[in-house]
Amino acid sequence: MLSKLQNEPAVAGVGTTRYGKLPGHDIYELAQWALREALDDCGLTHADLDGLIVNRIPSYSHFADQCGMNPQYVLATPGHGRFSGICIQTAALLVSSGAVNTVALVYANDGGSAGITYGGDASQFGGAAGAYGGADSHWVPYGMTSPGAFHALMMQRHMHLHGTTASQLAEVAMTFRHHASLNPAAVKRDPFTLEQYLESRFICDPLRLLDYCLINDGAVAMIITNGSRARDLRKPPVYIRGVGQASQFTGGGFPPDDFWARPMRQVAQEVHSMAGTTVNDMDGLMIYDNFTPTVLFSLEGFGFCPTGESGRWVSEGHLRLGGRFPANTSGGHLSESYLQGWGLNAEAVRQLRGECDARQIAGADFIQYMAASPVVTSIIYGKDPK
Numbered sequence: 355m356l357s358k359l360q361n362e363p364a365v366a367g368v369g370t371t372r373y374g375k376l377p378g379h380d381i382y383e384l385a386q387w388a389l390r391e392a393l394d395d396c397g398l399t400h401a402d403l404d405g406l407i408v409n410r411i412p413s414y415s416h417f418a419d420q421c422g423m424n425p426q427y428v429l430a431t432p433g434h435g436r437f438s439g440i441c442i443q444t445a446a447l448l449v450s451s452g453a454v455n456t457v458a459l460v461y462a463n464d465g466g467s468a469g470i471t472y473g474g475d476a477s478q479f480g481g482a483a484g485a486y487g488g489a490d491s492h493w494v495p496y497g498m499t500s501p502g503a504f505h506a507l508m509m510q511r512h513m514h515l516h517g518t519t520a521s522q523l524a525e526v527a528m529t530f531r532h533h534a535s536l537n538p539a540a541v542k543r544d545p546f547t548l549e550q551y552l553e554s555r556f557i558c559d560p561l562r563l564l565d566y567c568l569i570n571d572g573a574v575a576m577i578i579t580n581g582s583r584a585r586d587l588r589k590p591p592v593y594i595r596g597v598g599q600a601s602q603f604t605g606g607g608f609p610p611d612d613f614w615a616r617p618m619r620q621v622a623q624e625v626h627s628m629a630g631t632t633v634n635d636m637d638g639l640m641i642y643d644n645f646t647p648t649v650l651f652s653l654e655g656f657g658f659c660p661t662g663e664s665g666r667w668v669s670e671g672h673l674r675l676g677g678r679f680p681a682n683t684s685g686g687h688l689s690e691s692y693l694q695g696w697g698l699n700a701e702a703v704r705q706l707r708g709e710c711d712a713r714q715i716a717g718a719d720f721i722q723y724m725a726a727s728p729v730v731t732s733i734i735y736g737k738d739p740k
Contacts, residue, residue: 356450358628362581362739363449364591366456367396368700373572373691374541377467382420385411385462388573389421392458396577397588403577405448405457407431407441410694417460427454435644438695439723439731443597445578446733455579461696462573470569472500502566502645506558508609509647513560515662518650520560522665524551526646527564527688529673534685536675536713541570542689565646567687574696576703581739592703595720596629596734598622603728617730618655625722629734633657636734637718638705639673639681640698642725643688649673649681652726675713683713699723699733706737 369391371384379387385408393399406425408414410433418425427448431437441459448454465472498504512518528551534540546564554563584591600617602610626632633656641652650664658679659667673681684690684701691697702721704710715721723733 356447356628358630358740359446359450359594359597361450361452362584363446363578363594364581364584364739365576365594365703365735366579366584366587366591367392367394367398367577367589368703369393369395369575370539370697370700371573373539373570373693375466376464376571379464379571381411381462381464382417384464384571384573385417385460385575386420388462388575389458389460392575392577395589396584398456398577403456403458405445405454407445407457407459409433409437409441409459409461409696411460411462427457433694434727435642435694436725436727436729436731438699439725439733440599440729442576442578442594442699442733443599443731445576446594446597449578449580456583457578459576459578460573461575461694463693464571465692466570472502472569500558502561503558504609505645505647506561508613508651509560511609511611512613512647512650516665518665520552521548522669523560523565523646523650524548525668526643526649526673527551529668530643530682530686531689533675533683533713534689536711537684537690540685540690541568542685561645561647564688567644567692568689570691572691572693572697574693574700576696576699590707592706593736593739594733595631595736595740596625596627596732598625598628598732599729600624601729613651613655614726614728614730615651615655615661618652618724618726619657621724621730621732622656625732625734629720629736630740631720631734635720636679636722638683638702638715638721639679640702640721640723641681641686642695642698642727643682643686644692646688648726652724655726655730656722656724656732675715680715683710683715695723695725702735706735
């Protein structure tokens with residue numbers, strides 16, 4: 355792993371569509387919409403881009419043709435949510451090496467209108483087979499046909515080992531819904547109480563409806579370039595100070611006994627070393643929240659609280675606005691929209707620019723994105739270059 359990134363890779367622009375059910379827009383129209391917004395955000399045009407990375411978009415060539423682009427570098431990636439962090443890391447390394455000057459990253463999701471369920475054999479993007487490398491051949495006969503089922507099994511183990519409670523899971527869901535209530539773009543904005551959480555129906559015990567992410571339409575685009583160029587553009591640059599990635603595909607199958615703690619510890623060490631930061635320097639967190647348990651696993655694996663104590667720790671209010679580490683201030687996947695990590699990264703950029711109004715983290719200098727999965731990723735964003 356590089357000791358540090360060269361050329362000060364920075365996010366110069368971000369763009370997002372509306373979220374929700376948008377049946378009047380196909381996936382390419384959503385992608386074009388987000389990219390136009392990102393280009394307008396930084397004052398660039400399609401002609402200024404020499405790199406293109408697309409995620410979940412069926413044909414990168416068709417999309418580039420629609421945009422009138424002939425990029426020097428192009429990459430298309432699978433639709434699994436872990437690829438948001440992978441794509442951003444790739445773009446940062448490309449800019450750091452000088453291979454690409456300005457790269458557009460574009461993600462689009464029409465899952466709400468298309469009726470994607472992220473479960474069973476028919477799911478292209480999130481089912482057991484696609485997301486977990488063929489695990490369904492052993493597990494599907496026993497009902498393990500969706501990511502939610504796997505995470506429910508892991509949560510049962512965490513509860514057994516550490517005494518984690520449903521009320522502690524509720525704290526995650528309630529906190530993120532409160533943040534979403536301050537975000538005009540969020541799909542779900544009505545706060546709920548602990549009693550309402552406990553009354554919501556089980557999907558896969560111990561996970562209830564409010565422990566699950568949303569399924570909606572929407573798109574996100576980011577423009578990443580070098581610091582010297584970014585400083586001449588329309589908005590203040592947000593610097594990518596550190597990136598890290600590690601995987602856990604072998605050694606006991608899935609779900610993992612340690613909730614991905616080993617690769618998370620590795621990534622935490624690498625990303626902070628590259629960024630020149632520690633956990634205590636972080637002013638806010640963007641945690642991949644496909645399900646509430648993932649948040650708890652991430653907090654332990656990335657070193658924000660001791661192993662087994664995440665439930666108690668979140669119940670102390672540390673993830674709330676005004677707490678020590680405000681998290682998922684947009685509402686995240688649970689309440690803003692399920693954008694497979696991309697919306698959380700856009701929120702990190704907007705927080706460091708000071709653009710988040712009622713949900714703004716005061717005086718934020720560093721925000722960390724983290725995702726726990728068979729491929730763990732993390733990105734540390736900073737207001738200033740190193």
